[in-house]
Amino acid sequence: MKVGWILCGLCLILMTNRAFWTSLRRQHFWRQAISNRWQPCLSCRAVQSARRQRTRVRSHPFQVFENRALMADYTGNGVPDTSIILEHKVREALSALMTEARLAARWDGLSSASRRAHQAILKAYLARGEPPCISEFSAETLSDLGRRDLVHVRDGEIALAYPFSTQPTDFQVQVGGTEIPAICAVDALGTAAMVRRRTDVTCVCPTCGASVSIGISPDGLSVEQASTPDPRVWTGVKDVGTCAADSQCKSMLLFCSPEHQDTWRRSQPQSARGFDLSLSQGVQLGAAISRPFLHAQTSKAAS
Secondary structure (H helix, E strand, C coil), rough: CCHHHHHHHHHHHHHHHHHHHHHHHHHHHEEEECCCCCECCHHHHHHHHHHHHHHHHHHHHHHHCCHHHHHHHHCCCCCCCCHHHCCCHHHHHHHHHCCHHHHHHHHHHHCHHHHHHHHHHHHHHHHCCCCCCCHCHHHHHHHHHCCCCCCECCCCCCEECCCCCCCCCEEEEEECEEEECCCCHHHHHHHHHHHCCEEEEEEECCCCCCCEEEEECCCCCCCCEEECCEEEEEECCCCCCHHHHHHHHHHHHEECHHHHHHHHHHCCCCCCEEEEEEHHHHHHHHHHHHHHHCCCCCHHHHH
């Protein structure tokens, strides 16, 4: 008799649980008549959509572009192309390096004459490995580019035009038969995306002095070969001042191995900030910064 009551109780519990879960499922899911697949209910989908939207806004590295009118003014003027970036860590690094204030100081109100001059200087570097004579440009244009930290004239010649340097550096790029010094490791890694040609990059490890050779694909987004198995890119975050090449770029380095990067970091002040990136992440960062210098973006890419 007792066994019978126990069995009845178990059946009642199972039936109650089944009714409960069936009711819960009916409340939170609805069957789509056409596709016959379970989908979240309308209220759940609205909550999920709102959460995704908030996540996109928080993770976007350039809050200055939330204003669509302002974004349209910047589009095609060299603003970093965030559509290239696939990893959140790279977005964080880009946001720290290219702050809203720096972007505004560099691109806000850039005239078409200054834009054309910057591109002409870069094309001269690519064609001859050296910059054009300053007499080819007006003093006003060169002054504007210098104030924006795009091109700097020193001792009567163009000393640098991001991403290239006139003086030798530890970062060399080869495009076709032309060799050009790059200002930093990130600039070197981003050159292929800017010129849209296969580029060979050679960087000197700051710890051991060994040369690291890297081949980057014509789209500028993937590494075709590297002479060491796990090179690392360090992107230091510093106050830029009036010239990033004299400040922040000096801590944008490429190391032949994680161990040599760790050795170098131990020699730096504890207050030093930066991002430890893999080679592929460094290529993404460089491509996002350098590609728009010679190629206009679409509004979608810029956003």
